[in-house]
Every structure is written in C-alpha cells, then in structure tokens.
Amino acid sequence: VVREPIGVCGQIIPWNYPLLMAAWKLAPGLAAGNCCILKPAEITPLTAIELFKLIAEAGFPPGVAQLVLGPGPTAGHALAASLLVDKIAFTGGTVTGRKIMAAATANIKKVTLELGGKSPCIVFADADFEVALEYAMFAIFAGQGEVCSAGSRLLLDKKLADKFLPRLAAASALIVVGDGLHPETEMGPLITPAHLEKVLGYIAAGRDEGAETICGGHRLTDGALAHGNFVAPTIFVNTEPGMKIVREEIFGPVLAVQLFETEEEAVQLANDTIYGLAAGVFTGDAGKGLRVLKKLRAGITWLNTYHPTFNEAPWGGYKQSGLGRELGTAGLDAYLETKQININLRPGRLNWFGGV
Ligand code: NAD
Secondary structure (H helix, E strand, C coil), X not given: CEEEECCEEEEECCCCCHHHHHHHHHHHHHHCCCEEEEECCCCCCHHHHHHHHHHHHCCCXXXXXXXXXXXXXXXXXXXXXXXXXXXXXXXXXXXXXXXXXXXXXXXXXXXXXXCCCCCEEEEXXXXXXXXXXXXXXXXXXXXXXXXXXCCCEEEEEHHHHHHHHHHHHHHHHCCCECCXXXXXXXXXXXXXXXXXXXXXXXXXXXXXXXXXXXXCCCECCCHHHHHCCCECCEEEECXXXXXXXXXXXXXXXXXXXXXXXXXXXXXXXXXXXXXXXXXXXXXXXXXXXXXXXHHCCCCEEEECCCCCCCCCCCECCCHHHEECCECHHHHHHCCEEEECCCCCCCCCCCCCCCCC
16 A cells, blocks of 8 residues: 555645744645645735745746746636645634635545534633643633634633633733734734624623623723724623634634533534634633543544644544644645555466356
8 A cells, every 4th residue: 555645735824823834734735746826815825925036946846836827816716726736724614614625525525624612611620720721721712813723702600700700801802913923922812803803793792791891891992902903801601502702713802701510511512503613711620621521522622721732643624624634644634545456366267257
C-alpha cells in the first residue's frame, strides 16, 4: 500500500488567523507532494501575499504553490467547482462550507471542511474556582471571540452561580479593550464594521428574546475607541436553549451562560447544538471529567484547560462543524490518496475462459 499526492488542491481560508490558517493548509498539502492554490479571505490577503514572496524566494518550482486573490462567490467558488482541482480544503463558516461541498460534487473532489462552532465550557461545582473563572473568560474573550473554537457557551453548575457569575462579570468588565497594537490591550476591535453590526444584532436579539446582560452588551465608543469596531465583553444570563444567542455562532465577545443541576443535564445541554467543534470541562474529579468528555459530540476537548492547540493532534469538528481533520498524521492523510499495489509473483495461465 502506498500513499500518493491527490493532485491539485484548492485551499480557501477565513480572515481570522490568516497566516496560521495558510500554514495549516499549505504545509501538509505541499509536504504530501500536491500542488496547492491558496485563496485567502478577501479582507485579509496581506499575510498570504508576504508568505508567497518567501515561498518564491525559497525556490519552490513555479506553479507548485499558487496564490489566488478575490471574493468568495467568484474566486472561491471557481476553485470549489473547477474540474481541474482534485481536492478542496476549506476553513470558514458552516453556510459557506455547505456551498463549497455542493460545488465540489461535479468531479467528486476530496473535501475537508473546518467550520464554525458554539462550543461549551462546562464548569462543575468541584472545579478549582479561580482556574475555572480565568479559563471561562479566556475561552470566549481571547481574540475578542473571533475564534472558531471559542467557548461561547458557559455551562455552569447552578450551585456555583451566585458566587461565580458576579466574579466573572466584574473581572470581564476590567478587560482592557483597545488598539490591538498597544501592548497593554487585552481585547481588540472586531474585524469590520459589518461584523460589528452582526455582533450588535445578536446582542439585541438576546435582549429581545429575554436574556439579561450582567456585563457589557454594547459598543464601546469612548475616546480613542470612537472610530473602531469595539464591543464590550458581553455576558448573557437567564438564557433559554432555543435563543439565537445560545444556538448560533456569533464570532464576537458574547458569552451565553446556561445553568445545569446534574452531570446528565450538562452533557445534554452541551450536545444540544448543530455544531461539535470544541468543548472544555472543569472539575476536580478526573474520572468525571473524562467520563463527560467522552460523552461530548465534539472533535477537540479539554479537561481543566481551554484553547491549547497541538500540531500533533487532529483538529476538526463533529456534526456541522466539519468534515475530516487537519494537523497531526490525520491532517497529512487528508492530502494523500491510498493505492493498493497487487503483484503476481508467479504469472501463469488463469484458465477462467475455456476458449482462450
Ligand atoms: P466565510 O465562510 O465567510 O469565508 C471563508 C472563506 O471562504 C473566505 O476566503 C471567503 O472568500 C470564501 N468564500 C465565501 N463564499 C464562498 C463561496 N460561495 N465559495 C467558495 N468560497 C467562498 O468565513 P469567515 O467569515 O471568513 O470566517 C469565519 C468563520 O470561519 C467562522 O464560522 C469560524 O468558526 C470559521 N473558522 C473555523 C475554523 C476551524 O478550524 N474549524 C478556524 C477558523 C475559522
């Protein structure tokens, strides 16, 4: 059995982590011997342009790694639909992923998809309180929530609520929001005015549906923030499982808190989503932690931590969070075809048809 390159691979990446996403796609694709055509998001092409200058400088044969710039519905769609492209690897939203999968059917392309999430961060009452508090904040507010694996739902043991939520709200209100280039900044602006509007729309929907904010819930416009897309770290309580802020990926600094009373209820709430990208569990009982992690329908899980990512470990989602895996040996396999080679060591007459 031998592994061979698939051929020409189209690679479409999102605007968050643009350089990292380019590396996750190009490194295994090229190492496996394919030719790769990368299309960055139209709003974040600059790091890819710089990377491709280095690729040219490094002496890659012409055409082995190519960069295509342009909008998703035209340049991206052309890659996904082209009969000359053998594989499409996509990272982005689930709605786009569905379109890419459909476009890829014409020549039965190999498809890998890394899509969105609504990942739960589950805190049991026996967790280390301070550790869980800090990670619950880090899970959602790192990178202002523009992170596919963001812990955008906090599933909190009801017994902890009275003590945990006021501390969470107070600490989150102290997050220093500002220019991402200032060293003291802890949370930066959202990517575009359009994305700002989308996130503010979700906050309004949360209020309309009856949830309450215990932190943030508004745009920040004071002083230097007046001309940017800044949103205060926002925490919703009194949520219901059917609310938009609980069900849909917001991709901003908005946390929906859901309370549970039993381990079974925590698992049920955690899995009550079309997504299945990531999940974190905080508990002082390692046996319980592993038991719960195994019941979660998510591809990336963490016990007493949130967000660490290892190049060696396969990255990807269950359910509508994706198809296939990146990173690790699984990530390399996704760029290889498998061929069986059967060799007859003693060729002789077959004697199947009598007339031969
Ligand atoms: P997006 O789906 O809008 O765009 C992603 C890429 O697809 C862009 O390059 C865009 O130009 C292209 N595109 C858009 N429409 C297309 C079409 N019809 N055909 C082909 N290509 C098309 O996503 P985004 O807003 O740039 O990124 C945010 C999303 O990415 C979030 O949902 C996030 O969860 C997801 N994401 C997932 C992972 C992961 O590892 N699972 C990592 C990062 C981001």
